[in-house]
Amino acid sequence: MVSLNVNGKNYNVDVSEDVPLLWVLRDQLKLMGTKYGCGVGECGSCTVHINGKAERSCAIPVAKAQGKKITTIEGLADNHPVKRAWTQEQVPQCGYCQPGVMMQVAALLSEKPTPTADQIIGKMDDVICRCGTYLRMKKGIQTAVQMTRKEGK
Amino acid sequence: MSPTLSRRSFLKITGLTIGISVTPLGYNLLNAAEKKDLAAFGPSVWYQITSDNKVTIYIGQSEMGQGVLTSQSMIIADELEADWKKIQIKQGAALEGFKSPLFKVQVTVASQSMRGFYEPLRKAGAAGRAMLVKAAAETWKVPESECKAELGTVKHEKSRRSLTYGQLCEKAAKLELPQNPSLKKEEEFRYMGKPMPRVDVPEKVRGKAVYGLDVNDGNVKELKGMLYAVIAKPPAYGAKPVSFDQAAAEKVGGVVKVMQIPMGIAVCATSTEAALKGRDALKAQWDKGKIPDLDDQYIEKTLLGDLDKPGPKVHELGDAKKTLAEAPKKLDATYYVPIVAHATMEPMNCTAWVQQDRCDVWASTQAQTGDHELATKISGLPPEKVFIHTTFLGCGLGRRTRPDRVPEAVTISKALGKPVKVMWTREEDFKYDWFRAPMAHRIQGGVDAQGQLIAWNHKGASISITKSVNPAAELKGGIDWYNLWGLWMGPTEPLQWNTKIQYDIPNFYVEFNLSDLPIPVCPWRSVVVAQHAFAIESFMDELARVAGKDPLEFRLQSLKNNKRASRVLETVAGMAGWGKPVSQGQGRGIAQAACFGTWVAHVVDLSVDKSTGKIKVHKVFVAVDCGPVINPGPLVEQMESGTIIALSTALKEQVKFAKGGVATSNFDDYRIIRMSEVPEIEVQIVKSTDKIGGIGEPGVPPLAPAVANAVFSATGARIRRIPMTPEVVLAAIKNKST
Numbered sequence: 001m002v003s004l005n006v007n008g009k010n011y012n013v014d015v016s017e018d019v020p021l022l023w024v025l026r027d028q029l030k031l032m033g034t035k036y037g038c039g040v041g042e043c044g045s046c047t048v049h050i051n052g053k054a055e056r057s058c059a060i061p062v063a064k065a066q067g068k069k070i071t072t073i074e075g076l077a078d079n080h081p082v083k084r085a086w087t088q089e090q091v092p093q094c095g096y097c098q099p100g101v102m103m104q105v106a107a108l109l110s111e112k113p114t115p116t117a118d119q120i121i122g123k124m125d126d127v128i129c130r131c132g133t134y135l136r137m138k139k140g141i142q143t144a145v146q147m148t149r150k151e152g153k
Numbered sequence: 154m155s156p157t158l159s160r161r162s163f164l165k166i167t168g169l170t171i172g173i174s175v176t177p178l179g180y181n182l183l184n185a186a187e188k189k190d191l192a193a194f195g196p197s198v199w200y201q202i203t204s205d206n207k208v209t210i211y212i213g214q215s216e217m218g219q220g221v222l223t224s225q226s227m228i229i230a231d232e233l234e235a236d237w238k239k240i241q242i243k244q245g246a247a248l249e250g251f252k253s254p255l256f257k258v259q260v261t262v263a264s265q266s267m268r269g270f271y272e273p274l275r276k277a278g279a280a281g282r283a284m285l286v287k288a289a290a291e292t293w294k295v296p297e298s299e300c301k302a303e304l305g306t307v308k309h310e311k312s313r314r315s316l317t318y319g320q321l322c323e324k325a326a327k328l329e330l331p332q333n334p335s336l337k338k339e340e341e342f343r344y345m346g347k348p349m350p351r352v353d354v355p356e357k358v359r360g361k362a363v364y365g366l367d368v369n370d371g372n373v374k375e376l377k378g379m380l381y382a383v384i385a386k387p388p389a390y391g392a393k394p395v396s397f398d399q400a401a402a403e404k405v406g407g408v409v410k411v412m413q414i415p416m417g418i419a420v421c422a423t424s425t426e427a428a429l430k431g432r433d434a435l436k437a438q439w440d441k442g443k444i445p446d447l448d449d450q451y452i453e454k455t456l457l458g459d460l461d462k463p464g465p466k467v468h469e470l471g472d473a474k475k476t477l478a479e480a481p482k483k484l485d486a487t488y489y490v491p492i493v494a495h496a497t498m499e500p501m502n503c504t505a506w507v508q509q510d511r512c513d514v515w516a517s518t519q520a521q522t523g524d525h526e527l528a529t530k531i532s533g534l535p536p537e538k539v540f541i542h543t544t545f546l547g548c549g550l551g552r553r554t555r556p557d558r559v560p561e562a563v564t565i566s567k568a569l570g571k572p573v574k575v576m577w578t579r580e581e582d583f584k585y586d587w588f589r590a591p592m593a594h595r596i597q598g599g600v601d602a603q604g605q606l607i608a609w610n611h612k613g614a615s616i617s618i619t620k621s622v623n624p625a626a627e628l629k630g631g632i633d634w635y636n637l638w639g640l641w642m643g644p645t646e647p648l649q650w651n652t653k654i655q656y657d658i659p660n661f662y663v664e665f666n667l668s669d670l671p672i673p674v675c676p677w678r679s680v681v682v683a684q685h686a687f688a689i690e691s692f693m694d695e696l697a698r699v700a701g702k703d704p705l706e707f708r709l710q711s712l713k714n715n716k717r718a719s720r721v722l723e724t725v726a727g728m729a730g731w732g733k734p735v736s737q738g739q740g741r742g743i744a745q746a747a748c749f750g751t752w753v754a755h756v757v758d759l760s761v762d763k764s765t766g767k768i769k770v771h772k773v774f775v776a777v778d779c780g781p782v783i784n785p786g787p788l789v790e791q792m793e794s795g796t797i798i799a800l801s802t803a804l805k806e807q808v809k810f811a812k813g814g815v816a817t818s819n820f821d822d823y824r825i826i827r828m829s830e831v832p833e834i835e836v837q838i839v840k841s842t843d844k845i846g847g848i849g850e851p852g853v854p855p856l857a858p859a860v861a862n863a864v865f866s867a868t869g870a871r872i873r874r875i876p877m878t879p880e881v882v883l884a885a886i887k888n889k890s891t
Binding site: 015016019020023026027028030032033034035036037038039040042043045072073074076078083086087090091092093094095096097098099102120121124125127128129130131132133134135136137138 | 217218219350351353354355357358359360361362363364366367369370371372381406424425426496497498499500545546547548549550576578579786790793794796797798801819820821825826827828829831833834
């Protein structure tokens, strides 16, 4: 039995400790927003926050997430600047990778509210999008930064 | 917007319901009230106005990010003069009638959602508006000409009366449907041509959009007790299992059943993890397969070797050979385009539930009709008892036209009597892809004393797409027209609209061989147009230099009768400032291609690090002419997206083969383009009132040759193959100096 705290809720799930967190989120908790893309931590589609940091849920055994605060795309507030910016800039095309991408961006912005171009590339080169929405992502990040700045004042 | 995933989503006929029914000769508009039962009704696209004053639009085309749900709905809403705020858009289930007016089957391919549906959708919307206006006029006993439809209401200005569409729909449904209603004039368009946010975006951003792989008993209640299945499959083409440890797999906790099926050895379990562990425990061993020494070199040697063999004649105009022999200036060049993968972010998967009296299939699919046929055959149920539920697609790129995962899920579900989800891992998604067809070309071209292109002798070789998807198919004269789109269309011309070489060449000869390789191929964003464009547009650039002409001028000389190709070239040249010096150390290349009724030209600015061979693309200009524009947002998005994926293939992508099968395994050894490598992209839409074209694919083909041409301009080194990796670039630079 593994206990997890996901999006502020506690769960006890009957799974072995080495199961990647991704499959527990999807198969047991039915949180389907976190996507499987590669299973080896290369594409970023499965990105969630663990204690506020962006992590690849496909590469983390569920036992390692015990006692930590896990946030998935469903737990990121609908009025979060990244979600609003992604809607405003029409970032997603097929959209499959975007939950992971948005979690990656949200973690970046919580650490660096006004990231430099290099800092953005540094983090965003860890994700891939087959539709090639990278330019929209860049725009979305700028918009989210501006929204946060405006609303913070 | 949400796909109608539940089995209970079948509609009831109420209010005013209008559909488009595709027939062998064209299409008809239908008023559902005249039809007794819906199964016989089966329209291609339909919409319903109900007394609660809502308009619901059902779209049969698959949404993969191209914005089809929004753009098709915009056309109906505009002609219907509906209030966009009151519209619900739903993904239609696969029904007999959800067919493309162009292809007569339900598919989302060949960029045809607009070119196939533009006119029928306009008429369907306008017919509804005409009926609602007539219903209002009859209610008020005033002439129809005094009534006007406006944003979901019919108004009678004189008496200041108005009725909503919801109030009028029941009465309107009793009227006769006009087959040729009068359409709006362009200046009356309310939505068409204006940027409308895509309706699929909000739920994608919330993480609530359901893709094929997401289907489970959480979002489709009927799937309670669903099992997860993975299949062990041969590592080499044609390999048969030698041994596998069924008992070991069945001992793994959560594994319910291990069974051999035609596609491999299926392991079914109560979770994804258990299924994967069970498959590992199988330790399946396979024999060496059909061609044990199949590898990258084997493939390349076969294709290039087939250029030296005589092949079936595809097209002949004038006398290319004689003209070439006499031409004052000529060139002979060979190009190679290797195999690339679709690598859609959502790996292949399918969920099926075969019961005694019905079969349900949930799939992220581009080809519902084909899926339906296979599910019907395997389930053994009558076709009307088989239902395909289309989810969102985690990218399509042509890969989801292949139904391979559908028979897997249906076979297993039928055997177990339970709902089953079949999942492919990323490694399988690469290994069992139906790849982009590789291609080799040898072109001989000649110019006259004035530098005008006068002769073109083309020999090509590729793997047949038709034979790959249907081994029983007979190819007339040994020609697979599918593999020729982008070069010549032959008898497929009526459907594919200008998907051919654009230049006027007085002496033009084409032969094309089909290589005997066991590698499955299928369409890949632009089908094969990009593989042809790479050779054609690289060659045009080389030949321009032989002729002593500027590459743009040389192209325009042979496009005098081709207004649309000339216009995109001139537009992109204007955007980039063609002819003016480029920045120090940079090179600039140009290319154009047309497919599926749309013309695109690219200019690429880049620099090459001559010590490492690394290409850095700084800026790409794109000009596009697709005729009337429905939703400009997605048009620009598709141009950006097509440019970026094409850049990925131009610089990075090649599937590796070894030991008779695919050696590429995952995104760590199949690198695709990432943010740091993406240049700035500027898109300009050429205003055009010509016939409407597609937008999903045409942004791809001209990009790779424009990059090769820019590399030549930067370094003087000509690269005749992709991907232009640093090693390839370095070798070309070295080759030039020796």
